[in-house]
Amino acid sequence: MTVEDEAPFLREAAEWIATLHSGAVTEEERQACRRWRRADVRHERAYVRAESLWHRLEPVSGRHRPEAGPVLGKVLGPVRRNRRTSLLALAGLLGLGLAWWPLWSLNLTSDYHAAVGEQRQVTLPDGSSLILNSGAAVDVDYDGDERRVILRDGDVYATVAPDPDRPFVVATGLGSARALGTRYAVSLRDRNMAVVVTESSVQVCAATPPPPARHACVDAHAGQRTATDGKSIKSPRGVDVRLATAWLDRRLVADDQPLTTVLEELARYRSGLLRFDDLELAGLRVSGVFPLDDTDQALALLADYLPIQVTNYTRWLTVIGRR
Structure with missing residues (x-):
């Protein structure tokens, strides 16, 4: 299976793991997760990898503690007040390791x-x-x-x-x-x-x-x-x-494009994860020129004229939602 083939299953697995560890999971969600795992061997393989990563993140030890600890606290703390946003952020944190895995693989094996x-x-x-x-x-x-x-x-x-x-x-x-x-x-x-x-x-x-x-x-x-x-x-x-070919000049040019398309492109230029809910941002469109060598500035420009909120949990995880 190629990296491109496996990525969707890894993202789904990260969201299931985040749901199960949210502190507010229902029995219906547990059963739905079991059905998802049984539906395809690729689902189970992705789930095992995500669960393994979760257990490595859970202790939050050594040099990662100062940065990861507050992130987990921010994400897990408000889960009952705003469960949808919190799950999205938690899945993003878990997905960080899963997202980097294919990039590491390419870096190690490509010329x-x-x-x-x-x-x-x-x-x-x-x-x-x-x-x-x-x-x-x-x-x-x-x-x-x-x-x-x-x-x-x-x-x-x-x-x-x-x-x-x-x-x-x-x-x-x-x-x-x-x-x-x-x-x-x-x-x-x-x-x-x-x-x-x-x-x-x-x-x-x-x-x-x-x-x-x-x-x-x-x-x-x-x-x-x-x-x-x-x-x-x-x-x-x-x-x-x-x-x-505006990327050659480190620019992203959008001409009445969906906001989600612009965010997906900006995400390719960020070391951390950029997470958002497609349905929540549906209907928002963008025109403009945005810097690819400073994606924080690009996100700030988007937030200036669109009804969105940019929340940086750390430099490794940014969540976009509607205001």
């Missing part, structure tokens, strides 16, 4: 990676270069016939050195983007691979098109964007390249 909040430039053996966005991880496989970069997560921007005898390809589990020119960005997240071409052309192919099609490819040209879910591929369309 190159960028830390959370970091932007890293890598020069490849042929003179091509990559810019890795926050949390991105890549492997490099240069053989005699092809220059292949495997994007495992996040965003990468490629500037390709000419070599007509060896194609340059950025590949993911969902598809590939073969350079017919020199500059393009590839993003991999939420089971979606997106490509933005800033110079010349790129051939983008889906990994596993359904039968009877053997290949599903399109050519995207400078100023265009396309995307694939691994099976189908979207027709290239024109985009404002400066906005589509």
